[in-house]
Amino acid sequence: MTSEEKAPRPLGDLERVVMEQLWAAPDALTVRRVYEQVSTTRDLAYTTVMTVLDRLQKKNLTERERDGKAWRYRAAAPREEMAADLMRDALDRAGDRREALVRFVDQVSDEEAALLREALAKLEEREG
Amino acid sequence: MTSEEKAPRPLGDLERVVMEQLWAAPDALTVRRVYEQVSTTRDLAYTTVMTVLDRLQKKNLTERERDGKAWRYRAAAPREEMAADLMRDALDRAGDRREALVRFVDQVSDEEAALLREALAKLEEREG
DNA sequence: CGCATCTACGACGTTACGTAGTAGATGCTA
DNA sequence: TAGCATCTACTACGTAACGTCGTAGATGCG
Numbered sequence A, B: 001m002t003s004e005e006k007a008p009r010p011l012g013d014l015e016r017v018v019m020e021q022l023w024a025a026p027d028a029l030t031v032r033r034v035y036e037q038v039s040t041t042r043d044l045a046y047t048t049v050m051t052v053l054d055r056l057q058k059k060n061l062t063e064r065e066r067d068g069k070a071w072r073y074r075a076a077a078p079r080e081e082m083a084a085d086l087m088r089d090a091l092d093r094a095g096d097r098r099e100a101l102v103r104f105v106d107q108v109s110d111e112e113a114a115l116l117r118e119a120l121a122k123l124e125e126r127e128g
Numbered sequence C: 001c002g003c004a005t006c007t008a009c010g011a012c013g014t015t016a017c018g019t020a021g022t023a024g025a026t027g028c029t030a
Numbered sequence D: 001t002a003g004c005a006t007c008t009a010c011t012a013c014g015t016a017a018c019g020t021c022g023t024a025g026a027t028g029c030g
Helices: A013-024 A031-039 A047-056 A081-090 A097-107 A110-127 B013-024 B031-039 B046-058 B079-093 B098-108 B112-128
Strands: A062-067 A069-075 B063-066 B070-077
Touching: A013 A031, A013 A047, A013 A069, A013 A081, A031 A047, A031 A069, A047 A069, A047 A081, A081 B079, A081 B098, A097 B079, A110 B046, A110 B098, A110 B112, B013 B031, B013 B046, B013 B070, B013 B079, B031 B046, B031 B070, B046 B063, B046 B070, B070 B112, B079 B098
Parallel strands: none
Antiparallel strands: A062 A069, B063 B070
């Protein structure tokens, strides 16, 4: 517990753009599909997108399956899960968790505080 | 608001070690002091520590003041504040905040959930 | 069979960071 | 006040991650 894991580097810009495509899609996407989508915003080579997808795969941020000779990629976890993981990670690096949590709730908006209470209530309900 | 800030890269290993010295100290430390402390664990050159401190300064993670010809460094914010900031940042990158918060509280320990409730209660008390 | 398409893999530039050396400024001390 | 110790400023180099792309070879389809 409270292990000394290495901090997951935040995604690079292009990596983020690509992940967003995957998160937005209901199904697994081919490289070409991602390439087409990303192309509407950035002028990139097909292989660039392929490389990025490949690196995301190596980082276990995606899963992929064969579709003929092509790969279809999907996000390994929903965006919100990744966000939650990063929050966890940040909390793990705090010295005093209580203090960190206090400071955290101190800086969230009222709306977010409400969502947090809601989430905690749901948790209590579920776990007793 | 909800701007598209750049994700703060997590600290490098040595940067973290150095920040920990600063966080642990009640007052601002000279490079030499940090060097001495860090030296008990790692075999580094004095200038290496200086460089790291300098880079942390450029990233606004420290503040410094003159003391003769030397600089004295202190952490710009407590460790818990940085943790809270990283949590905020992670939350900002989530698509659906509600979902992200649900997933977050889902993975915290019972103890942490209790601390969170406590922090929220304190907040309510203070802000009504 | 041949063309279009896909992957595999290597490559190069940039930036962050770990690491350190040198030169020159500066302050204390005999 | 001359000189030594110490500090900063600046430069530099290696590595790793990432943005970016090209080439070569495998593969599926008409």
